Amino acid sequence: MSALRESLERHALALGTLGTLAVLVVTFYHPVGSVLLQALVDGGRLTAGPLLAVLADPFYTGAASGLFADPLGVPGGVAAWLADVTLSPFDVPPLGFGLVGFTAYQAALSTVASVALGLPGAYLLSRFEFRGRRTIRSLTILPFVLPSVMVAVGFLAMFGANGVFNDVLGVFGLGPVRLLFTLEIIVLAHAFYNAPLVTRLVTAAWESVDASGVETARTMGASPRRAFRDVVLPQLWPALLTSALLTFVFTFMTFPIVLALGGLRLATLEVWLYARVGDLALTEAAAIGTIETVLTLSLTYLYLRYEARTAGTTDRGRPLPRRPLFDGVGSLADPVRVALLGYGAVVVVVFVGPLLSMVVESVTDPSGTFTTAYWAFLLDQQTAAAAGTVRPLPAVLRSLAFGVGTLAIAVPMGVVVSVLSVRGGRGSRAAEAVLTAPLAVSGVVVGLGLLQTLVFGTVLFGQRIVVTGAVAVVAAHAVSAYPFVTRNVAPALGGLDPRVVDAARSLGASRVRTLLDVELPLVSTAVLAGAAFAFAISVGEFDSTVILAEGVDSATMPVALERYIGNRSIGPSLGPATAMGTVLLVVTAGSFLVIDRFGGRYEL
Amino acid sequence: MKRRTFLTGVGTAGAVGLAGCTGFVGDGGAPSGTLTVATYSSFTGEGTAGNWLKSAFESEYPDATVEFVTPENGLNQYIQRAQQDAPIDADLYVGLNTGELVRADERLDSDLFVRVEADLDGATNVKSDLRIDPDGRAIAYDTGYITLVYDENEVSGPFTFDGLLEPEFEDALITQNAQQSDPGRAFLLWTIDAKGEDGYLEYWQGLLDNGVTILDDWEPAYNAYLAEEAPMVVSYSTDQVYYHGPDVDMSRHQVGFVEDQGYANPEAMAMFAGTDEGELARQFMEFVLTPEAQREVASRNVQYPAVAGVEMPEEFSQYAYEPPEAVTFTYDELAGNVSTWIEDWARQVASN
Numbered sequence: 001m002s003a004l005r006e007s008l009e010r011h012a013l014a015l016g017t018l019g020t021l022a023v024l025v026v027t028f029y030h031p032v033g034s035v036l037l038q039a040l041v042d043g044g045r046l047t048a049g050p051l052l053a054v055l056a057d058p059f060y061t062g063a064a065s066g067l068f069a070d071p072l073g074v075p076g077g078v079a080a081w082l083a084d085v086t087l088s089p090f091d092v093p094p095l096g097f098g099l100v101g102f103t104a105y106q107a108a109l110s111t112v113a114s115v116a117l118g119l120p121g122a123y124l125l126s127r128f129e130f131r132g133r134r135t136i137r138s139l140t141i142l143p144f145v146l147p148s149v150m151v152a153v154g155f156l157a158m159f160g161a162n163g164v165f166n167d168v169l170g171v172f173g174l175g176p177v178r179l180l181f182t183l184e185i186i187v188l189a190h191a192f193y194n195a196p197l198v199t200r201l202v203t204a205a206w207e208s209v210d211a212s213g214v215e216t217a218r219t220m221g222a223s224p225r226r227a228f229r230d231v232v233l234p235q236l237w238p239a240l241l242t243s244a245l246l247t248f249v250f251t252f253m254t255f256p257i258v259l260a261l262g263g264l265r266l267a268t269l270e271v272w273l274y275a276r277v278g279d280l281a282l283t284e285a286a287a288i289g290t291i292e293t294v295l296t297l298s299l300t301y302l303y304l305r306y307e308a309r310t311a312g313t314t315d316r317g318r319p320l321p322r323r324p325l326f327d328g329v330g331s332l333a334d335p336v337r338v339a340l341l342g343y344g345a346v347v348v349v350v351f352v353g354p355l356l357s358m359v360v361e362s363v364t365d366p367s368g369t370f371t372t373a374y375w376a377f378l379l380d381q382q383t384a385a386a387a388g389t390v391r392p393l394p395a396v397l398r399s400l401a402f403g404v405g406t407l408a409i410a411v412p413m414g415v416v417v418s419v420l421s422v423r424g425g426r427g428s429r430a431a432e433a434v435l436t437a438p439l440a441v442s443g444v445v446v447g448l449g450l451l452q453t454l455v456f457g458t459v460l461f462g463q464r465i466v467v468t469g470a471v472a473v474v475a476a477h478a479v480s481a482y483p484f485v486t487r488n489v490a491p492a493l494g495g496l497d498p499r500v501v502d503a504a505r506s507l508g509a510s511r512v513r514t515l516l517d518v519e520l521p522l523v524s525t526a527v528l529a530g531a532a533f534a535f536a537i538s539v540g541e542f543d544s545t546v547i548l549a550e551g552v553d554s555a556t557m558p559v560a561l562e563r564y565i566g567n568r569s570i571g572p573s574l575g576p577a578t579a580m581g582t583v584l585l586v587v588t589a590g591s592f593l594v595i596d597r598f599g600g601r602y603e604l
Numbered sequence: 605m606k607r608r609t610f611l612t613g614v615g616t617a618g619a620v621g622l623a624g625c626t627g628f629v630g631d632g633g634a635p636s637g638t639l640t641v642a643t644y645s646s647f648t649g650e651g652t653a654g655n656w657l658k659s660a661f662e663s664e665y666p667d668a669t670v671e672f673v674t675p676e677n678g679l680n681q682y683i684q685r686a687q688q689d690a691p692i693d694a695d696l697y698v699g700l701n702t703g704e705l706v707r708a709d710e711r712l713d714s715d716l717f718v719r720v721e722a723d724l725d726g727a728t729n730v731k732s733d734l735r736i737d738p739d740g741r742a743i744a745y746d747t748g749y750i751t752l753v754y755d756e757n758e759v760s761g762p763f764t765f766d767g768l769l770e771p772e773f774e775d776a777l778i779t780q781n782a783q784q785s786d787p788g789r790a791f792l793l794w795t796i797d798a799k800g801e802d803g804y805l806e807y808w809q810g811l812l813d814n815g816v817t818i819l820d821d822w823e824p825a826y827n828a829y830l831a832e833e834a835p836m837v838v839s840y841s842t843d844q845v846y847y848h849g850p851d852v853d854m855s856r857h858q859v860g861f862v863e864d865q866g867y868a869n870p871e872a873m874a875m876f877a878g879t880d881e882g883e884l885a886r887q888f889m890e891f892v893l894t895p896e897a898q899r900e901v902a903s904r905n906v907q908y909p910a911v912a913g914v915e916m917p918e919e920f921s922q923y924a925y926e927p928p929e930a931v932t933f934t935y936d937e938l939a940g941n942v943s944t945w946i947e948d949w950a951r952q953v954a955s956n
Contacts, residue, residue, distance in 0.1 A: 059951055099954065152824065160831045178775075180833055181817050259820035264781045265812070267954040275783040275950060279943055280680060280711050366830050367851060386655040388648025388672050451677070456690035464691075546676045565823055566646030568906065571846040572826055 012512040016416040020482075023413065024435070026467065027475045030458075031449025032441055036293065039286035050287035060269075060288075062098025100291070103252055103268040106183060110190035110251035111244050117191045117350065118198025118243070120343045125199065126206035128340075130325035137203065138596035140196040141532055143351070145540035145588045147558045149565065150581040152260035153574055154354025155189055156180065157361060164353060186262045190254065192350060194247040198240070204488070204529055205239035206232070208495075211318045232320075238307055238491055245303045246439065246487070249296045253442050274444045282448075289445040296440035301433040304421075307491070355585065362578035374575035377564070378583070390552045392580060395560040396587055399539050402474055402556060403591070406538035409478035411531055414485020419515065421486065422494045439483045447543045450476065455547060468548050476544040481537040485530030492526035493519060532595055539588050557584045635887040636667035642682065642694035645674040653904040654698070660900070661891050668884060679704045682876070683711050695879040696888060698745070700872045702736045703789060706938045717741040717874035720886060726893035729911045734870045738935055742872035745892050746907040749841040749866035749927050750790035752777075754858050758835035761860045765798050768811060768862075775815035778825045779838040782946050785821040786869055791838045792949055793942075794867040797931050801945070805952055812956050841866055842906045844923035859925045866927030870910065 008015075039050040054060050056068035097105060125137050143151075159165050159179045169175030179185045209232050217227040255270040264271075269292055276285040324331075331337050365371040378392050421432040438446075457466035496519060504514040520527060542558040549555065555563065561584065564576040647654040658670040673694055675681035685692055697717070708716045721727045721740030734744040752763060759776055768777060780788025792804075799807040817834060819825040829837035847857045873892065875885045891897055898909040903920050916924075933942075 059955060149824075153827070156828065156831050156833075160828075160833060162832050180828070181819075259781075260824050263820070264783075264818040264950060264953045265956055267950075272954065275781075278677075278680070278784050279947070280683060280707065281943075367853065369851070381650065384650035386648075386650040386652070387658055387670075388645070388652070388655065388674065389650050451681075452684065452688065456685055456688055551673065563645055563649070566644075567649060567652075568646065568846070569651040572823070574823070574827055 006510070009510040009512045012510075013416070013419065013515075016412060017420065020413045020416050020435075023409065023475055024438075024479060027450070027454070027472070028438055028441075028446070028479045031453045032293075032437075032445055033449075034453050035282075035286055035445050035449045036290050037286070038283050039290045050283050051290060054284065054287045054291060058098060060099045062101045064098065064101065099267065099269050099272055100295075103270075104295075106186060106190075106266075106268065107248050107252040107254070109183070109187045110194065110254075111248045113187050113191040114194035114247045114251075115198055115240070115244055117346070118195035119202060119240075120340070121195065121199035121347070122202035122206055124325075124340055124343065125203045127320065127322055128325040129322040134596060135593065137200075138532070138592045139589060140199050141536050141592055142355075142585065142589060143193050143196050144533070144536040145584065146355075147540065147542060147561055147581070147584075148256035148260055149577070150358055150561070150584075151189060151192060151257065151354060153361060153578060153581070154356075154358040155185065155192075155261060157357030158349075158353040159185060159188075164357065165349065180261065181263050181265075183262070183266060186254075186258055186266060188350065189257045189261055190247075190251045192354065193257075194243075194250060196351075197246060198243040200529065201239040201243040201488075202236055204525065205236050205491075207319050208492070208525070209235050209320055211320045214320065241303060241306065242487055242491075245299060249299060249440055252296060253292065255443065270442055270444060273442060277444055277448055285444075285448070289442050293437075293441050293445070297433060297437060300436055300440045301429060304429045304432050304436070358578050359582050359585070362575060362582045365575070366573060371575075373570055374573075374579040377570055377576045378579050381564075388552055390555045390560045390563045392560060392583060395555050395557050396583065398554065399556040399558075399584075399587070400591070402470070402477060402545075403535045403538040405470075405474035406477040406481055406534055407531055409474065410482040410534040410538075411485055411527065413478060413482040414530055414534070415489055415515075415520070415527070417482065417486045418490040418493050421490050436483045436486065438479050443543055446480075447547050450544055450547050468550055470554055472548045473545050473554060474538075476548060477538040477541050478534070480541065480544075481534035484533035484537065485527070488526045488530035488533070489523060492523035496522060528595070532592060535591065535595070536588070539584075539591075557587065634667060635661075635665040635884050637881055637884050638669045638671060639696065639881055639884045639888055640671050640673060640694045641696045641698055641888075642673050642675065643698040644678060645676075647699060647905075648672045648674060651904065653901040656900050656904060657888075657892065657897060660897065661888060664891070665887075668887075670888070679708060682716060683708050686712050686714075686716055692876050692878050694876060695881040696873060696875050696885045698871075698873045700742050700874055701786065701869060702742075702872075702933065702935055702938055703942050705737060705742050705872070705874075706935060706942055709939070710943070715739075715741070715877050718877050718879075718882070720875050720889065723886060724893070725890050726911070729893065729913075731910060731912050733868065733930060733932065734910050736870050736872055736935055737874075742874040743889060743893070744870040744872045744910040745898070746902045746905055746910050747868050747870040748907045749868055749925075749930060750787050750794065750838060751841045751866045751925075751927065752836050752860040752862060753829070753839040753843045754837075754860050755832075755835040756855045756858045761858075762864070763860050763862045765795065765807065765862060769807075769814055771814075773814060773836075775817075776834055777811070777814075777836045777838070778817045778819060778828055778834045780822055780825050781818055781820045781950070783950050785825075787822050787838050787840065788818070788825075789946065790867040790869045792946065793933050793938075794862070794865070794931055796945060797867075797933065798863065801941070804945075805948060808949060808952060809956075812953065818953055836860075840906070841927060842908075842920075842924045844925075845906050845920055848919070848923045861925075861927045864928045865931045866929075868930040868932040870932070871905075871907070 040046060042049065052068060056065050058065040061068070121140070125133060157163055161176060161178065161180070165179075166176040169177065213231045214227050217231050218224070222230065253270045254268055255274060258266055258268050258271050269288060273285055273288045273292070276288065325337065325340070362374050363370055363372065365373065381389055382391050382393055384391070417432070417435050420435070421428060454467040454472060457464040459465075500518060500522070501514055504518045505511070509517065539556075540558060541556075542562065545554070545556050546559055546562075549559065557580065561577050561580040564580050565574060567576060570576065641654070643654060646652065649655060654672060658672070661670055662668060679697065679700060682692055682694070682697065719740045721743060724743065727743055730744055734747055736742055736744055754761070759773065767773070779791050782789040782792035795807055796804045817828070819828060822839065825837055826839060828834065841859050841861075843859055844854065844857050848854070873889055875882060875889070879885055892901065893911055895911065895914050898911045898914045899916060902909040902914070903917055908924070908926070909916070
């Protein structure tokens with residue numbers, strides 16, 4: 001019996017790797033491969049035709065199309081384009097960019113905005129103490145679970161022509177500003193989604209900076225600024241770069257937000273890809289998807305190489321002490337605290353405003369008067385017996401169950417990949433990039449692939465194998481969630497002193513025992529942070545849920561929300577959807593507060 | 605209200621008589637078995653046309669069961685299944701428009717749907733301008749008219765296509781993306797009808813220069829209109845059916861036809877070629893074309909019935925407007941063209 005256990009333990013890591021690969025092959029590599037191959041294989045032969053057709057089309061690659069269509073004409077084209085560039089960053093001629101260039105451009109702006117909006121938050125949460133700090137810290141994940149259609153509603157109410165923002169400007173005799181359907185509002189919405197990511201990852205890194213390093217530097221005569229630059233900053237860089245890179249990749253592949261807040265005039269590559277799939281121009285869609293994947297995966301690979309170089313061994317000791325945010329009347333004159341107060345105002349406008357607006361919409365009819373009709377609608381749906389009705393309560397319970405299921409798969413998967421990446425040898429960066437691919441592949445491509453392989457079924461040995469239903473949905477959620485576990489856990493594992501592991505091993509513990517009993521407890525905060533991401537992604541996921549789900553019996557909260565938008569029984573109004581959106585907000589906020597409390601006890 | 609009750613009574617009696625007859629006309633006897641209907645998700649659920657059809661059909665024929673499937677990508681699901689020889693898993697498709705039928709035929713070598721019109725009682729009652737399929741596969745069951753909805757405090761009609769390029773309509777219009785939205789596509793096709801295949805892109809450049817906003821679908825477009833982002837939106841001529849009421853400011857819900865026209869966008873149903881419930885599907889289609897079903901489906905979908913002479917509820921008739929002239933492209937006019945027209949248009953908008 002103990003021999004069996006020993007053998008299991010010895011091979012557990014290998015088994016975990018195999019299991020991870022199996023889930024990935026079924027719900028990711030095979031589906032995505034089936035799509036991308038359509039651009040590369042024609043009648044059983046390799047071809048570059050579809051790729052070249054896209055690359056040489058000025059609509060896609062703008063001035064760069066010359067590189068593929070007419071390499072000799074390039075210098076003249078570049079000179080002509082440069083002559084057109086104006087000084088405002090929002091006013092660059094888009095035609096010269098092409099769709100790919102414009103997509104990268106808005107992603108770059110969105111990344112800058114997300115970092116600018118997220119970093120002060122990390123500073124505030126990691127360096128100051130105030131009432132509700134832990135709660136706010138765990139709520140920073142909320143934007144992640146919000147369906148874009150709800151964010152669009154919130155932004156409309158907040159930043160629209162008659163929105164709250166313009167009302168406030170009006171009080172000061174300013175405005176009104178027309179923000180909707182512009183590049184500015186898209187960048188702001190991207191910051192809404194991604195600045196919390198920057199805040200979370202950087203806060204986690206900042207909190208694990210050892211105070212003694214800073215104190216040593218200070219006793220050796222370094223100024224606070226110098227100590228920050230030489231001791232603290234190097235430990236924040238990896239987290240900052242991770243979050244910036246993730247933001248760039250996400251906003252490069254952005255799609256629903258652009259559709260909802262920008263419209264077709266600000267189309268990105270992913271918007272176009274979606275439209276090509278809608279027209280069943282699948283070869284062209286596959287070519288676009290391939291180009292997109294190559295670009296985002298290369299970025300991921302470059303980043304992972306950088307991370308491997310910078311990840312050093314750090315002792316996790318005492319965290320930096322936090323200062324009280326409010327410290328008597330005198331603290332109100334402190335310029336840092338005044339700046340943070342201003343930051344708080346920005347947070348209220350950008351984050352709280354849209355969320356609150358959505359809640360307000362759920363109790364206000366189009367003419368602005370109070371109504372309970374939308375909440376009554378939810379109750380009606382709950383009691384309705386009609387075929388095709390999505391009931392709210394089962395949707396809530398199902399979302400939570402799928403979230404827990406996702407945790408059960410994504411956390412082990414993420415830990416296995418972290419171990420591989422930390423202990424890996426030659427070529428492990430490339431392997432890790434491939435294992436991180438779910439972050440870097442277009443959602444439209446994944447969705448199309450799932451449809452063509454799992455939903456339609458794959459013929460194996462003359463049998464058509466169809467994989468749909470709850471298990472498939474959870475597996476798909478886990479695949480899109482586990483890279484977040486890895487991105488949280490891998491740097492923390494890499495930061496552990498290898499002597500701890502060696503000591504445990506030399507005392508006879510198996511590799512897995514060491515991982516479970518020694519390493520993971522030491523990096524529990526990171527595991528918990530990754531788990532929170534996994535849960536959030538599962539709760540907010542819409543596309544693969546809808547594709548893999550079999551009718552209303554597998555509807556989750558976002559699916560219910562989407563169905564209620566289509567339901568016109570009480571007029572063309574987003575009211576029912578905002579009520580469901582409020583439910584989603586409350587349920588997820590509640591879950592994260594629970595995870596937070598649990599995490600608090602776990603840390604003791 | 606009384607009038608409505610009265611009509612319901614008469615309608616029900618009529619439907620029972622008619623449906624009773626058709627049951628004997630078909631060669632399969634009284635309908636029985638399970639019919640799987642593929643449709644869009646808002647066709648099903650509490651209070652919808654689909655749910656009414658299911659209940660009414662099942663209570664008429666206790667041996668028959670109607671089930672719905674609502675694939676997220678609509679008809680594309682079945683075109684792609686046919687392309688890959690995957691099973692179709694449905695007997696009938698409900699919610700097809702002309703452009704989609706053209707796409708199915710262009711992407712597939714064999715027919716996705718079977719001809720049914722000749723065997724269908726009541727098919728000859730469908731209004732002649734709603735017969736969208738020259739091959740008699742897709743049968744229209746209702747239609748909407750695409751038009752402008754506007755705020756009469758801000759802009760005033762009558763509207764013309766050239767007029768929309770004038771400075772008074774700067775930043776005034778919200779429409780939808782013709783690549784994925786029915787009303788957006790209808791509005792684009794309408795401009796192609798007005799300006800011609802060679803002139804419509806130039807016309808749209810004019811609209812773009814005048815600040816037209818193009819959102820992805822009807823819901824966000826209408827929501828932006830309600831939030832007063834612009835005083836006009838492309839929508840349906842049945843707008844006021846939703847919006848009439850004592851507290852509603854009707855000046856914000858004026859229906860404006862451009863050039864005294866509206867673009868007709870019929871919705872059709874068609875039977876999948878591989879179905880083994882062909883007789884049941886045929887009987888269900890006949891049921892949909894009965895006057896009572898026509899009235900219920902149209903009023904629950906807030907659309908016009910496809911069959912002539914259907915008496916609609918008073919609140920519908922009072923608030924729905926039919927355009928003086930209905931415009932629509934036929935199957936033959938769209939075939940071979942519609943994809944290119946839309947892609948060229950979308951490229952022009954996205955490059956702008």
